[in-house]
Amino acid sequence: MLQIDGLRKAYPGTGGRPATNALNGVSFRVEEGEFFTLLGPSGCGKTTTLQCIAGLEMPDSGTIRMGDAPVFDSEANIAVPANKRRLGMVFQSYAIWPHMTVFENVAFPLLYGEKRRARADVRTQVAKALAMVELGHLSDRPAPMLSGGQQQRVALARALVHQPRILLLDEPLSNLDAKLRDSMRTEIRNLVKSVGITTVFVTHDQVEAVGMSDSIMLMRNGVVVQQGSPRDIYLRPNSVFTADFMGRSNLVPGTIVEVGEIAAIETNFGVISGVPQGDFRPGDPAVAVIRPQAMSLVTEGGVADRSNCFSARIASLNFLGDVVETEVVCRDQRLLLMLSPYVQHAPGDEVLLHVPADHCVFVPPEETAGEARSA
Amino acid sequence: MTAVAHHAPGRRSSRFGQQEVTLAVLLLFVGLLVLGPVIILVRTSFAPSGSMPLETWRFTLEHYVALFSSPSTWKLVYNTMIYALCSMCIGVVIATAVAWCTERTNMPGRSIVRVLMFSWMAVPALVVGFGWILLINPGNGALNVLFRTIFQVKGAIFPLYSFWALTIITAFAVVPTAYVMISGLLRNMDPQLEQAARVHGGNGWTIIAKVTLPLLVPGLLSIGIYMFMAVVQTFDLPLIIGLTARFPVLSTRVYLLSSPDNGLPNYGFAATFGVLLLVVATGLMWAYLRATSAGEKFRVVTGKAFRPRRIRLGGWMPLALGFVFAYCAVMALPLLMLLWVSLNTAYVTPSFDALPGLTLSVYSRVIANPIFVRALFNTVVLVVASATIVMVASALIGWFTTRSGSRAGKILDAMSFAPMAIPPIVLVLAIVLIYLRTPLYGSIWIIVLTHSTIFLAFGVxxxxxxxxxxxxxxxxxxxxxxxxxxxxxxKVTxxxxxxxFVNGWLWVFAHSARDLTAPLMLLSTTNVVAASALWNMWQFPDLPGTAALSIMLMAALLLFVVPFQIYTARRLETG
Structure with missing residues (x-):
């Protein structure tokens, strides 16, 4: 449905600063009906990518194809303007026009868009779109008299009313309070799935990304870092950056000692086996990524096989209610793990840690610095 | 393609979208309006005398030699500077005092004063000037006559035709504009800065002297330079008062050279004076921009709407009230005088004895005059067309300068701001030089064109x-x-x-109606408007007729402006 190849965009430097490369050869593909998320820290190029898809920014080079036809192709000199791309978009600020009523806002794409509809048609379609977001009763309300959540729904109705080819969502949840954000997350996902529309979603929040998407593309400094299902990205990060960005992990540096389907790494507290992400040869530096939830405490003799088991001492416990955040020391290495609130431990207890090999992932170290972080 | 996209990040559509066409049209429009006159002006100043502009390829420095070798040139520059400086200082001091009373104290009637001040901007300076002449001319000026009978003295108490009279009348004329700018400055000042001084032990006067005033200095400085620039560029008051007072300034000199009472216009020499005035004004513009950006550093004026704490006047109340309303009364005097004169068929000094003789016959005489109908029609065309052209162009230009961020947008921004530094008299002279031989010259549309250029910077x-x-x-x-x-x-923007948009439209509307410079210098048999008709009747002289027309013009302008100002003032007090 949406195919992007080699997208590049540089912003000229202002005031003597060098030009910044917002996009550095971004390529990806979104399937029909897929909920696709562009994820990354601010300044990674995710919003620029979305603006390029919308036609609000002009890439320097590359191609953007929607369906069968290109909407942007720097080689063929094609640049379809935003208003002819048949898209729907929800903006970060919602961009609800304050001088119109709810009805007028939603009717706008039908009245002034590419394919103008007859008046009678407009009425029924707007009513349908408002019913879909459960705002049918607010049709005549002036737009400024809406709450944040209601504005969000109006923006959704406006983005869907003209049956666009693709729905673009630009951090639509970032302006809502925490509780509303949780409920809107499920609601948006259910809505776009019931409509069956291809959706491109931009966010910097990994919880949103994991909870809503069919597929996630993680970006950094204008390049794609990793793409895959939420499960893949969370459990099989291909880099320290992904591991760190997707949630808390223990990052343990070491040296590869064994390769294969299951590889092994020598760290400062022993040899761990795990799944390698990337091409390693014995002797290569690598980082073991162990999620705090991947480790468990076992009793002597509780496991048949003592591999990937390490004795450690509990350094601190932080009771949070649903979990107990626990820090253990394994030789010189501090590790973070989550314990059940029903298990009783005290600082200083000697314990036995178990890391299942398929819960541990090896990734190449960061090029910039080999610093080990455990957090 | 790549190169084009790189230089124009804001480009959204393929080659010839609506945006590109609009931008090209705007660049052409503003270029013609602004750059054309400046180029012609400079060219003419280098043309040999006796030749018509655009008809010769010879270049000569003769006008510049004449300009710089004549001692009267320096006298003119000195006159202009001292006149502008004195008027500006008096005007800004009065305006600051009034603005402080209405914005920062609990003086009653402050809303009325605010509406009066805003509305006053719509009153033509020309009309006020006529009023003052009728009040204090040395022969039969009403105030002079009054004081003569009271104190049994000979001669004139108030010397109208003098430097100081001109300066003070001009100062009164700049007060409303200065007031509008200064009250905005005071209103947007963060009250926490003063509260902090109070908490740390400062008393009322210390706070004003040590906190309020120093914070206002950058803003006042830039407003002062702006008003100075405005006075350097004024033409109408120096024309009706300054010439008789034998106090020529640069603007009246340009006018006399290009429209002499007898003899041929010396366009080359006039253009040279125009270039001199342009250089002075550009220098002031530069200083203004520097001062404004210095003011930015203090960040006193933020986008946030503050509700400044009002100072309780207490015992000072009568003084503040007396000052503000005495000022308003002085402003009203010339208008009342005009009203009086317009109600008499021939000039009579105001007195109770003359009351029964009052009549509206002058009004019916003026209205019956075919010139009146033509002037009325032309004025309506002029003000409506100028205001609409300026505001539509400004809205579009504003969009490109704030949204596109492209090089073309920046050029458009700079070009549309340039007319601020071009004195109207110089611009009109340049427009005469360009269009002298075209059918446009002599029609009302040439005045529309001139006003569109003059007011474009404000609109943008x-x-x-x-x-x-x-x-x-x-x-x-x-x-x-x-x-x-x-x-x-x-539909959206x-x-x-x-x-x-409406506020700007009204501003251009009122200023287009009150301007005399363009209508007078471009005057023909067909394009007379209210301002030039006033001038003609005054010169004739037909004092009651001039007065009646002045009153009608002012009433018509206030009819449009006052309701909008009352609405705005109400929103300010409640919001």
Whole structure:
């Protein structure tokens, strides 16, 4: 449905600063009906990518194809303007026009868009779109008299009313309070799935990304870092950056000692086996990524096989209610793990840690610095 | 393609979208309006005398030699500077005092004063000037006659035709504009800065002297330079008072050279004086921009709307009230005098004995005059066309300067701001030089063209400030919804800045009606407007007729401006 190849965009430097490369050869593909998320820290190029898809920014080079036809192709000199791309978009600020009523806002794409509809048609379609977001009763309300959540729904109705080819969502949840954000997350996902529309979603929040998407593309400094299902990205990060960005992990540096389907790494507290992400040869530096939830405490003799088991001492416990955040020391290495609130431990207890090999992932170290972080 | 896209990050559509066409048209329009006159002016100043502009390829420095070797040139520059400096200082001091009373104290009647001040901007300086002449001319000026009978003295108490009379009358004329700017400055000042001084032990006067005034200095400085520039550029008051007082300034000199009472106009020499005036004004503009950016550093004026704490006047109340309302009374005097004169068929000094003789016959005589009908029609065409052209162009230019960020947008911004530094008299002279031989010359449209240029800078400032506050996503949403660029502008952007659009429209409307410079220098048999008709009747002389027409013009302008000001003032007090 949406195919992007080699997208590049540089912003000229202002005031003597060098030009910044917002996009550095971004390529990806979104399937029909897929909920696709562009994820990354601010300044990674995710919003620029979305603006390029919308036609609000002009890439320097590359191609953007929607369906069968290109909407942007720097080689063929094609640049379809935003208003002819048949898209729907929800903006970060919602961009609800304050001088119109709810009805007028939603009717706008039908009245002034590419394919103008007859008046009678407009009425029924707007009513349908408002019913879909459960705002049918607010049709005549002036737009400024809406709450944040209601504005969000109006923006959704406006983005869907003209049956666009693709729905673009630009951090639509970032302006809502925490509780509303949780409920809107499920609601948006259910809505776009019931409509069956291809959706491109931009966010910097990994919880949103994991909870809503069919597929996630993680970006950094204008390049794609990793793409895959939420499960893949969370459990099989291909880099320290992904591991760190997707949630808390223990990052343990070491040296590869064994390769294969299951590889092994020598760290400062022993040899761990795990799944390698990337091409390693014995002797290569690598980082073991162990999620705090991947480790468990076992009793002597509780496991048949003592591999990937390490004795450690509990350094601190932080009771949070649903979990107990626990820090253990394994030789010189501090590790973070989550314990059940029903298990009783005290600082200083000697314990036995178990890391299942398929819960541990090896990734190449960061090029910039080999610093080990455990957090 | 790549190169083009790189240089124009804001480009949204393929080669010839609505946006590109509009931008090209605007660049051409503003270029013709602004750059054309300046180039012609400079060219003419280098042309040999006796030749018509645009008809010779010879270049000569003779006018510049004459200009710099004549001692009268330096006298003119000195006159202009000292006149502008004195008027500006008096005007800014009065305006600051009044603004402080209405914005920062609990003086009663402050809303009325505010409405009066804003509305006063619509009163033509020309009309006020006539009023003052009738009040204090040395022969039969009403005040002079009054004081003569009271004190049994000979001669004139108030010497109208003198440097100081001209300066003070000009100062009164600049007060409303200075007031509007200074009250904005005071209103937007963060009251916490003063509260902090109070908490740390400062008393009322210490706070004013040590906190309020120093914080205001950068803002006042830039307003002072702006008003100085405005006085350097004024033409009407130096014309009606300064010439008789034998106090020529640069603007009246340009006028006399290009429209002499007898003999041929010396366009080359006039253009040279015009270039001199242009250089002076550009220097002031530069100083103004520097001062404004220095003011930015203090960050006293933020976008936030504050509710400044009002100082309780207590025992000072009568003084403040007396000062503000005495000032308003002095402002009203010339208008009352005009009203009096317009109600008598021949000039009579105001007195109770003359009351029964009052009549409206002068009004019916003026209205019956065919010139009146023509002037009325032309004035309506002039003010409506100028205001509409300026504001539509300004809204579009404002969009490009605030949104596109492209090089073309920056050029457009700079060009549309340039008329601020071109004195109207110089611009009109240049327009005479360009269009002298075209059919446009002598029609009302040449005045429309001139006013469009003069007021463009104001319009673009107004619309840019308004547009910069509109979130970009609002118009992006319209584009993504499928609306064309023009539809999104018309249906989303323009409605959102409509109040500022109307405000700017009214401002241009009023200023176009009150301007004498363009109508007078471009006057023909067919394009007479209210201001030039006034001048003609005054010169004739037909004092009651002039007075009646002045009163009608003023009433018509206030009819439009006052309701809008009352509405705004109400919103300010409640909001």
């Amino acid at each position: 400032r107004t619309m840019s400030t308004a547009l910069i506050q509109i979130h970009k996503e609002l118009s992006d949403a319209a584009l993504v919804s499928g609306a064309s660029w023009f539809t999104s502008f018309r 323009l409605p959102l800045v409509w109040p500022q």
